Amino acid sequence: MSGAQTAAQAMAAAAARLRAAGVDNPARDARVLLAHAARIEAARVTLIAPEDLEPEIAERYEQLIALRAIRVPVSHLVGEREFYGRRFKVSGDVLDPRPETETLIEAALAEPFSHVLDLGIGSGCILVTLLAERCEATGVGVDLSEAACLQASANAVLHRVQARAEIVQSDWFSNVAGRFDLIVANPPYIAADEMAGLSDEVRCHEPELALTDGGDGLGAYRAIAAQVVAHLQPDGRLMVEIGPSQAMAVCAIFSAAGLSDIGVVPDMDGRDRVVRAWLR
Template structure:
């Protein structure tokens, strides 16, 4: 359904036919689960619920709807992820707006939130939380939603990401319990926090070009590139933790695959050792490393 396939587009008359045509195009482009994605694109282009699409599949598309669907199908066939097309993504059952300066929140990052809740089981604790590299604010918002007495600060080097995080937190009703700053990790902060969390860039520079198309070409490289060995951000954060953590405070950091041993060593050298093995995600990958309570 593109301008190059104008004849095909002109034959599409109903929602069901549109979905089949888009699925064929996505399959040709090598997109996984093309039928499922086609249905999502039709819903996005036409503003439909799943029920609308199922029960009213025989309704013809208007010319305007055909144009919108054609544009979305073309972008998806070229590798742009669905979340970017929609401009939003769900994380921890919360809805987050995306921007060019933010990563698309990943399901595996919920493992970090789970590790935080396990490390701080008191739901009424008045925690002070610092989220370094906050992006959309997804991690911070998830924690604040589970710990209603907590207050959080998000920091991001990207002004665009910081604005997006602030907007998300306000829209989710968490604006009064949060602040978002622009900065490089925790360098400009003087306060102490019970919890420091981060999903830092952890891809080795030489591996960025080999990432899947939807990540390589559509996620900000600032949030992906972790330096020559992928560990630069961990070194920077670990050096700052002693000045950021309150007595008894902990850090919880997301890990890339195979990084647990190296990050544990980095933390230990800085006097903030991990408190046991990292928490694993559903794929069995060591995903969230938790430090022992900080002793000044």
């Protein structure tokens, strides 16, 4: 991408470079990163396509494409990721918000709640979204990672729910007091022997603590089930994201803990994605 180029030429060259590096959706990534380098909205890239790139924009674009070619996630390069219609600030300290997690949001919003606990808050996308969608609700978010707590706090401020959100560093329930009518979690559920099969973007650039329990992928559900009854109000709900093959095992763990009316919610691709249970 050296020499004078139009934005269209630079974008085409970048897409070819990313394609050769084995990046999925290279044209999309080239477009998003050009918009970021030019500090414009992605929808406006077409407007600058015929124009020569200014040298400083070309230099920023070159750096971004070089990093993407070695599989640094686009979200980390632009510093944000969209989730449920909102933009969340992200970094290598937290799991990227993912579209399939919106299944958990939809399931949680299907019934009323007033006080929600988010176990393993990460970027804050779940708690912040639930509070933004339910303006009278309050919530607590916990994470073992101090950096994640700071990231979630920043996103709470960004979406103006900080007055209704308490974010605490905690190992699951260890620093949690009180009872909640809704408890949600997207815990680390990838088994240790599955880690090698993840993409470079995930395995090399997202926090291992948020991906795997280092065991069979069910450790977090066992830890949650062991204490959840003491923190749910009567008729309170527990909703967790799961891996597509874990529904039966997680349902059994929750049943053994004394929860009832246990069910599974599929994502938009028809895969098991959320297990929900009640304290009756």
